Amino acid sequence: MADEIILTIPREPDFHRVAHLVLGGLAVRLDLTIENLEDLQIALDSVLDRVEHHERAGEITVRMALRDGALETRVGPLTRDTLNEIEREQGQGLSLRRVLESSVDDVHVDGDWVSLTKKVARG
Secondary structure, eight states: OOOEEEEEEESSGGGHHHHHHHHHHHHHHHTBOHHHHHHHHHHHHHHHHHHHHHOOSSEEEEEEEEETTEEEEEEEOOOHHHHHHHHOOOTTSOOHHHHHHHHSSEEEEETTEEEEEEEOOBO
């Protein structure tokens, strides 16, 4: 079983910085490249920004774990509006799906959670 960091924060944007701090600390501990860290931050921000847009009340949980040479970040629970936006193909536009697919190696919706997986290169 992999070590896992579980962070539950209010959905308000001011608390998104806490998730950044945790992700940055994990990146240092795992000796990730700056490129990997930036990609993960872009993906996490993209999901958290949609959370702020669609669902302001309650809490959001971010789970991070290193598994088989990849950092898996799970975010949830998400509303159906956010999940639909993640799953929807938007042609040539800059959709949430396109941002996620360009910054992480795998995007997977599981129930009301999204899983973002990034293969990690160590610095």
